[in-house]
Amino acid sequence: MRTKPTRSWIVQGCVVALTMFGVTTAARGADRELRIIGWEGYMDASFAKPFEEKHHCKVLATYAGSSDEMYAKIKAGGGKTYDMVTASGDLTRRLYDAGLLEPLDLSKVPNYKHLFPFLQKPPYNTFGGKPYGVSIAWGPDLLIYDKSVVTEEPKSWGILYDEKYKNKVSVNDYAIIIADLALWEGGHKNIYELSKNDLAEIKPKLMKLRPQIRKFWTSQGELTQLFQNKEIVLGWGWPVTVVQLKKAGFPVGYTIPKEGTSGWSDSWMIIKGSPNVDLAYAWMNYMLEGEAQKKMADVSGYWVASELAIPLLDADTKKDMHLNDVANYFKTIKFWETVQNYDDWTALWNEFRGQ
């Protein structure tokens, strides 16, 4: 007599649990989510909103401060956590080698043909002859400065070592900057292929930089604040900071000194195991439209990748992005590449940070 109610209890419980499960999955189907991990500025509401409305979905953005952070987060969760990533060149091959990427079918991205020719099937997102990424934007790493203190435009990255600016500098907490030191030093064939010996040679220069640094920044918003609060006057940074500081009326200057600079060329990539591949294709295609590219450039200051955007940009922006001679200008920037002995780089970086 006593077992019966117990059993019906269990059955009822199961039914309730199953219905709840069914309801939640159904709800998820109605309002889908496109989960993207990437750089600040790439998933801004100004251009994500129209896409969300058209495709009845939500674009869920996770912002990361470095390629390494993106890699660690994707590696930990795979396609279960994220559908897409905005990968810079130092991340693309690492993701491919770790088996975390889905190869692309470019026929599903009709706007691909509007990409600048040098951004079509570039080596940093094409592996084994197959495309794995669609370019979004690109740009240089900048020397950003407070014009009210640094009154003359710096000619050399050496200004970061100037005694006058001791404890007044900020750089990203990001081991890829070791390549910049190799660039400033000169004489390296490829600044992203540094042997143990090269790293040992760079080490003293890196250590000399430490007393100059007040704080390592971990997001572009943080760099903006450091400038605004007058904590620093010089920074190694990206265009979002410049855009934000200009908007705030801050006397911001930025330049590419004579040694040249490193830079990034970013691609949308689909994480293997993503359940939202069709939505991801739609997003990649949408982001190459002129309007979306322009809005993206407005909020982030990143340089456009699609020819469709050119007619929408004003003259100053076009000049800033070197659009009259863009193919040649592209060649002068030392774009981030995936570093094979990156564990050695991080070890050196941590020595630099924690010494």
Next chain:
Amino acid sequence: MSSAASKRLGFWISFLPPFGWMTVFYLVPLGALLMYAFMRHEYVHVIREFTWENFRQAFTNIGYRNTLIRTLWIANLVTLIDTLLALPVAYFLAFRAGRWKQPLMILVLLPLWSSYLVRVFAWRIILGYNGILNGVLVHTGLLHEPSTLFLYNKFSVVLTLCYIWLPFMILPLTTAFERLPVKLLEASADLGATPFRTLRRVTIPLIMPGLLAGGLSVFSLTMGDYITPSLIGGAGDILIGNLVASEFGVAANWPLGSAFAGVVLVLLFALMAGLSRKGVLENL
């Protein structure tokens, strides 16, 4: 059933569920974590071969070694400062506060109800170049221009950690003072001991378990913190917690991160084992 047998049954019934819980949700994950510490990370792969390499790196790389030493140093300093700050406060609360005791206790606990991040950021607003402290100092003419000496260095890290963990020191100390039998103090005085001698021979030994319990909390909380140094600390002021966070969350080098975590665990476990002999754990 004999009473001995039912007692044994009672023991297993009350022991097994929590033990099972601890095993599944605590010991197994911890074991998995520590297993990683003996593997090796290379480019994008974890190589599953036994190695001491991570521990070798943790103790030989100057950055890692100095960070470990700095963490121990800062944890000791914060514990010491909090002890000195909490002693008079706890004494006052236990013996002198009278009817103000309850409201004062609530004031001590009040910050714990606000977000940890808010409390850390508050210090950024106070200590910054354009912050409140600099504002006051420049306004009163004590400084000509704002100073950068208050924020983004070890001073700001220690100050903030002391502030954040202080309630964890005040509470067990207050309890310890409350339990102190006043009669013993009177007896000591009656027998001719000076107040200082009473403090040294009677009071301190009796409140010692509470003192060590508070110290253990503050010390281990500091050992595990990484938010304060990353928000308030300068370029070089990272703690071992930052290394763990960065190896897992940035470098994706789980083996090395696990090795750091293992080092912290062993240190704290040894400390805990040592202190538990003095009856500290009952006073937490």
